[in-house]
Structure formats: C-alpha cells, structure tokens
Amino acid sequence: MSKYEAVIGLEVHLHLSTKTKAFCGCSTEFGKEANSQTCPVCLGLPGSLPVFNGTALDYAIKVALALNCKVQEYTKFDRKNYFYPDLPKGYQISQYDLPLSLDGFLNIETEGSLKRIGITRVHMEEDAGKLVHENDGSLVDFNRAGVPLLEIVSQPDINSPEEAYQYLSTLKSIIEYLDVSDCDMEKGSLRCDANISLRPLGESKLGVKTELKNMNSFKGVKDALSYEIKRQAQLLESGEILTQETRLWDAKELKTISMRTKEGAKDYRYFPEPDLPPFIITDAKIEEIRKSIPELPHEKASRFVESYGLLEYDAKILVASKKDALFAEECFNAYPGKDKKLIVNWFIGPLMAEANNRNLSISGLNISSAYLIELLGFLSRNEISNLTAKSVLSDMIDTAEAPGKIIKSKNLVQISDGQALKEIMEEVIGENQKSVTDYKSGKENALMFLVGQLMRKSQGKANPKIARELLKERLNA
Numbered sequence: 268m269s270k271y272e273a274v275i276g277l278e279v280h281l282h283l284s285t286k287t288k289a290f291c292g293c294s295t296e297f298g299k300e301a302n303s304q305t306c307p308v309c310l311g312l313p314g315s316l317p318v319f320n321g322t323a324l325d326y327a328i329k330v331a332l333a334l335n336c337k338v339q340e341y342t343k344f345d346r347k348n349y350f351y352p353d354l355p356k357g358y359q360i361s362q363y364d365l366p367l368s369l370d371g372f373l374n375i376e377t378e379g380s381l382k383r384i385g386i387t388r389v390h391m392e393e394d395a396g397k398l399v400h401e402n403d404g405s406l407v408d409f410n411r412a413g414v415p416l417l418e419i420v421s422q423p424d425i426n427s428p429e430e431a432y433q434y435l436s437t438l439k440s441i442i443e444y445l446d447v448s449d450c451d452m453e454k455g456s457l458r459c460d461a462n463i464s465l466r467p468l469g470e471s472k473l474g475v476k477t478e479l480k481n482m483n484s485f486k487g488v489k490d491a492l493s494y495e496i497k498r499q500a501q502l503l504e505s506g507e508i509l510t511q512e513t514r515l516w517d518a519k520e521l522k523t524i525s526m527r528t529k530e531g532a533k534d535y536r537y538f539p540e541p542d543l544p545p546f547i548i549t550d551a552k553i554e555e556i557r558k559s560i561p562e563l564p565h566e567k568a569s570r571f572v573e574s575y576g577l578l579e580y581d582a583k584i585l586v587a588s589k590k591d592a593l594f595a596e597e598c599f600n601a602y603p604g605k606d607k608k609l610i611v612n613w614f615i616g617p618l619m620a621e622a623n624n625r626n627l628s629i630s631g632l633n634i635s636s637a638y639l640i641e642l643l644g645f646l647s648r649n650e651i652s653n654l655t656a657k658s659v660l661s662d663m664i665d666t667a668e669a670p671g672k673i674i675k676s677k678n679l680v681q682i683s684d685g686q687a688l689k690e691i692m693e694e695v696i697g698e699n700q701k702s703v704t705d706y707k708s709g710k711e712n713a714l715m716f717l718v719g720q721l722m723r724k725s726q727g728k729a730n731p732k733i734a735r736e737l738l739k740e741r742l743n744a
C-alpha cells in the first residue's frame with residue numbers, strides 16, 4: 268500500500284453525562300427497564316415542547332474549549348428529518364449551519380512526533396432510541412431517546428488506521444479529564460464513524476469516500492480502516508470506479524458490508540427548530556467555563572516531568588487515565604526521597620500487568636497509596652525480593668490486606684542470611700552436577716540456571732544478588 272494515501276476523517280458521538288435528558292426531565296441513567304425513562308417530550312407526542320438542559324450546554328462548551336474550538340456567539344438548533352423506528356418525532360434535534368463551535372484541533376503522538384489533527388466542529392444534538400432485534404421481530408427502547416450528544420467532527424487530516432487510533436485515545440483521555448462523559452463504548456456513550464478515501468500519493472484531489480459505521484471499539488475502528496484501505500486499493504488497481512456509500516463493519520467476519528449509498532445533507536431537509544429559540548453565548552460565560560477546565564493530560568505529563576523527574580515517555584503513559592494519574596501522584600507525594608523511579612517502574616510494570624490481567628484500570632485495583640509505599644519499602648530495604656513483592660501485590664489486591672501482614676503471615680522475608688543460603692546452595696549443587704560441570708568448562712549461562720534453581724528452591728525468598736555471589740565464589744573455588 269505505498270501507491271495510495273489514505274484520507275480519513277472521524278465523527279465521534281459522545282453522550283454527555285447530565286442527570287437528565289437534553290430537552291426534558293427524564294433520567295439518563297443507563298440499564299433501566301426499557302421505556303421506563305420517557306415522557307411526552309422525548310416520545311415526540313403532539314403538543315409537547317422541549318426545554319434545553321443548561322448543564323448540557325456547559326459541558327458542550329467545556330469540550331469545545333478543551334479541543335481548541337472557537338465557541339460561536341450565536342447558535343441554534345435545527346431539525347434533521349428522517350424516518351427510523353427508533354426516532355419517534357420523525358426528526359432529530361441537531362445543529363446544522365450555526366453549530367456551537369468551529370475550527371479546533373488536537374495533537375496526537377505519531378512515530379515520536381506530534382501531529383495536529385484539525386477539528387471541523389463540535390455541535391450538540393440528541394440521541395435516538397435503541398432497537399433490540401429478536402428472532403420474531405424488533406423491539407424499541409426509548410430510554411436513550413433525547414440523551415444529550417455531542418458530535419465531534421475531525422478534519423480529514425488522519426492518514427492511517429494507527430493515527431485514527433491515536434486520535435480516539437487522545438480524545439477519550441481529554442474527555443475523561445473534563446468529567447463530562449463516561450466514554451464507555453460498551454454502553455454506547457462513545458461511538459465513532461469514519462470517512463475514508465484513497466488517492467494516489469502526491470495527488471491533492473480527494474477520492475470517492477466510504478462512510479464506515481458499526482465499529483464497537485477503537486480496535487474495531489483501526490481494523491475496519493485497514494480492511495477498507497485494502498479493499499479500495501484493490502478496486503482502484505483494477506480500474507473500477509468507487510461509489511460513495513455507507514458500509515458496516517462486521518467484527519466477526521472482519522470485513523465491511525455495503526449498507527446503502529450515502530445520503531447528502533439535502534436529503535435531511537434541515538430547518539431551524541421552531542420550538543427552541545436561538546441563543547447567544549456571552550464571553551463571560553465562555554470565560555467562566557474556561558476557568559473550570561482542569562489540568563489536561565499533556566499538561567499533567569509536562570508537570571510530572573518537571574516536578575518528579577519522570578521521563579517524558581513514562582509520564583505520557585501515566586497520565587493517559589485521569590484516575591491512574593491521580594493515584595500515581597498521590598504515591599509520588601507519599602514516597603519518601605526524591606527518586607520516584609521505583610514507583611514509576613511499578614506503575615508501568617507490575618501494577619499495569621495486574622490491571623490488564625483483571626481487566627481493570629490501575630486505580631480500579633483499589634490498593635491504597637499507603638499500602639503500595641509500604642510494599643515498595645520492603646523491596647527497597649531488600650527485605651523481600653522483586654519476585655516476592657509481585658506476589659504480595661497480587662495478594663494485596665485479592666485480600667485488601669496490608670503488605671506487612673501478608674509478608675509476615677506467609678513468612679516471605681527474603682533470605683539474605685549467608686548460612687541459610689549456603690544450605691540451599693549445596694542442595695542445588697548436589698542436584699545439578701551437569702550445570703556445575705558446564706559452568707566450570709566456561710559456560711557462563713549455567714550460573715544463571717543454578718541461581719534460578721536456588722530461587723525456586725527458596726520459593727523466591729532468596730536474595731538473588733547474594734545467592735549469585737555465593738554460588739560464584741563456591742564454584743570458582
């Protein structure tokens with residue numbers, strides 16, 4: 268795929284985590300009994316009138332500002348007309364020609380450098396209901412109808428599936444810091460559609476684009492884009508003309524399937540929403556919300572580098588999740604001494620491994636900073652080995668007990684006592700004569716093997732440094 272360049276734009280739909288819906292007082296809580304959170308407004312009954320949720324506006328402005336967009340002074344809602352069973356009104360309240368905000372950007376990390384991805388617009392709209400397909404028909408749940416949504420549209424500045432993935436991860440991280448959405452793709456709180464076209468390298472004219480839908484994870488977006496690049500390249504190679512269409516990603520078959528030819532904006536017959544007046548957003552309002560924006564991930568990473576002497580690479584990993592970053596900082600402050608390297612290594616190493624194994628975040632492991640610092644204290648005083656420390660960590664997560672208690676009750680204190688180690692060493696030597704001969708004939712690796720055996724025999728409690736010294740001394744004698 269070197270002959271073509273991929274041109275990708277992403278459209279992200281984000282649920283705002285307001286307590287009530289965008290235009291009525293119904294709850295937005297997820298997972299309740301179907302159609303239990305509805306009223307005449309969100310069901311589109313005749314005579315009902317929408318009233319706009321002020322918190323949704325505040326959240327929307329917050330996101331727009333964090334994405335460097337220009338919030339518009341004058342903005343209004345429009346009706347986007349189409350029929351679908353999950354849309355009881357026959358139109359969606361959205362924004363068309365005067366959206367909330369325009370012309371922002373966010374920076375993504377790509378191959379070690381920063382790339383700026385333009386953001387065309389961030390506008391407000393409402394979600395539709397949800398269809399549940401069963402064997403003998405389809406059911407509709409309107410609990411989601413009217414939940415406030417933001418649509419975040421990127422410029423077609425993205426040139427690879429990997430960049431798309433980076434863009435989504437960066438965006439999600441920023442939104443999580445703002446605390447305006449749970450960004451949970453499984454609940455549908457964050458959804459992403461992609462536009463993609465190919466053009467010959469060096470060409471500036473855009474090719475025919477495909478809109479991709481139905482990706483349920485960031486990895487799905489990446490996979491769907493990779494598939495589509497191959498598909499389109501093959502068609503272009505064979506001289507076929509592409510049609511502008513919408514295609515669905517099939518995550519089981521790992522391919523895209525044509526759904527319909529793409530409709531244009533004119534098909535929706537947009538017109539201003541007559542039941543909601545246009546509104547003016549004052550500079551004072553914008554400034555007030557700007558002040559409420561917390562430290563964002565890239566800012567936190569820079570501060571971690573400056574204040575705690577972290578490497579830039581480590582800092583970026585630590586700040587990706589807001590809760591993990593807060594927990595890390597709590598540990599930095601609680602840890603005596605200036606060198607925070609041990610904490611960083613434990614976050615990126617054993618803690619992250621435990622979190623991944625358990626399908627949790629690091630903060631979700633629910634260990635306190637005090638316990639973690641206590642554990643690392645045992646380790647840095649050489650009272651337990653690294654291996655033991657990892658298994659104590661695992662126990663701490665399972666039992667919520669203090670590391671000191673676990674170490675004591677399981678008798679895990681490291682064996683640094685020469686005499687005790689020598690006894691184990693003699694056993695190991697007796698059982699592994701071949702390795703002893705190998706070592707003596709110059710095979711250095713055999714020593715590592717013997718140290719390994721000694722560690723095993725001591726159930727990970729031997730101090731590996733001392734064990735190695737003793738073995739070397741004994742074999743060289």
Ligand SMILES: [Zn+2]
Binds near residue numbers: 291305307308413
């Ligand atoms: Zn309602």
